[in-house]
Amino acid sequence: MKNRTRPLIGNRVTEKDIRDHLSSVGFSGDAATFQEVELHAISRPGWLQLFRFECDIRDQDGARTHLFGAVLDDERNHSDFWWSLEKTDQLEKLDEWSTGLIPRGRTHRTPVHWLLLSVFGVFVLLAAIGWILRQFGL
DSSP: OOOTTSOSSTTHHHHHHHHHHHHHTTSOGGGOEEEEEEEEEEOTTSSEEEEEEEEEEEOTTOOEEEEEEEEEEETTTEEEEEEESOHHHHHHHHHHHTTTSEEOOOOOOOHHHHHHHHHHHHHHHHHHHHHHHHHTTO
16 A cells, blocks of 8 residues: 655655666566655765665565665765665664764654644734734724
8 A cells, every 4th residue: 555645756766776776686676665765864965865765575586575775875976775684784784874974863742842832832822813803903
């Protein structure tokens, strides 16, 4: 089933590069089903990018395999590809390759964030009510 929240464009170029690489080493890259191709870390000015990916793929015998991988892409000259059958191996490789890069962190909302957003929302609501009352002379 296709993920409906997946961006329309996403990381299509990187996905194609991964497909091409997997095909070059004996997998059916065109038949790969990606669950994730995401930017993991980047360096300034952006030439060097680290992507993580997860996909289901068929080997030469037609057996399905689930891969966890990483791509260290230097847009100036080359890309390094790596994959494993284990998520823990992927996390170790991402940690190794992201040394010195700027990590792309996911925004996790803590209770403090929600409290501050709620307080801000209340102030905006009160300001809107005040403006409406002033406009209609109530």
